[in-house]
Amino acid sequence: MKFEGVKVPPLPWSILTGMVAAFAMGAARTMTSTEELLAKNLALKVAGFVPLPGAGHWGTMQSIKPALAGGLFFALALGAGVGVLGFILGRLGSLLGKNAKLFIIAACALLPIAAFLGGDALLGVTLAVALLYSVRYSMSAPPPEPRRAVALLLSLLILASPLAVVLKSSTGGFETVRNALIKSESTRGI
Structure with missing residues (x-):
C-alpha cells in the first residue's frame, strides 16, 4: 500500500524518530546489563552467597521483559525530548536561513560527539540518528x-x-x- 502525497508533520515525525532510536538503545543497554547482573548473581550463588535480587527474579531476568521496559523508559525519557529538541532546532534553522541551517546542524553534531568522547558509543549513535534526522526533516518542511x-x-x-x-x-x-x-x-x- 503506497501513500502518495501524504506527508507527516515534522513534530510528530521528530518525536517518533527520537523515541524509536532511544527505544532501541534502551532495550539493548537494559538487556546487556540484565544479562551481566544475572551472571553475577549465579556466580554469587555458586560461591555460597545470597544474591540480590533472589532466585525468584531470575526467570524475569532471563526474559525480554526488562529489555522492553528499559526501551520504553529510554523512549519516553530521552527519545521524546531529543525529538522535540531536533524539531525546535530544525524549525529555527528553516526560519533563520541557509547560514543558520549549517550552524545548527554543526551544533547538533556536538551532542553525539560529546557522547563518543565520553566513551558511550551507543548513546552517541542514538543522539546522532535522532537529533540530526529530526533537524533535517524539520528544516525541509515548509515554514508554518x-x-x-x-x-x-x-x-x-x-x-x-x-x-x-x-x-x-x-x-x-x-x-x-x-x-x-x-x-x-x-x-x-x-
Whole structure:
C-alpha cells in the first residue's frame, strides 16, 4: 500500500524518530546489563552467597521483559525530548536561513560527539540518528503559518509546564519523580 502525497508533520515525525532510536538503545543497554547482573548473581550463588535480587527474579531476568521496559523508559525519557529538541532546532534553522541551517546542524553534531568522547558509543549513535534526522526533516518542511507557529509554541510550553516542579527541586528531578511514584498509592500495585 503506497501513500502518495501524504506527508507527516515534522513534530510528530521528530518525536517518533527520537523515541524509536532511544527505544532501541534502551532495550539493548537494559538487556546487556540484565544479562551481566544475572551472571553475577549465579556466580554469587555458586560461591555460597545470597544474591540480590533472589532466585525468584531470575526467570524475569532471563526474559525480554526488562529489555522492553528499559526501551520504553529510554523512549519516553530521552527519545521524546531529543525529538522535540531536533524539531525546535530544525524549525529555527528553516526560519533563520541557509547560514543558520549549517550552524545548527554543526551544533547538533556536538551532542553525539560529546557522547563518543565520553566513551558511550551507543548513546552517541542514538543522539546522532535522532537529533540530526529530526533537524533535517524539520528544516525541509515548509515554514508554518504564524498563527500555527504561535499555537504550537504555546502548546509545547503548556505541555512542558509540569517540568517546572522537577526543575525547581533541590534534590534533582529524578529523585522528585521517583519519590512521588513510590509514595503514590496508585503505583504501588505496579
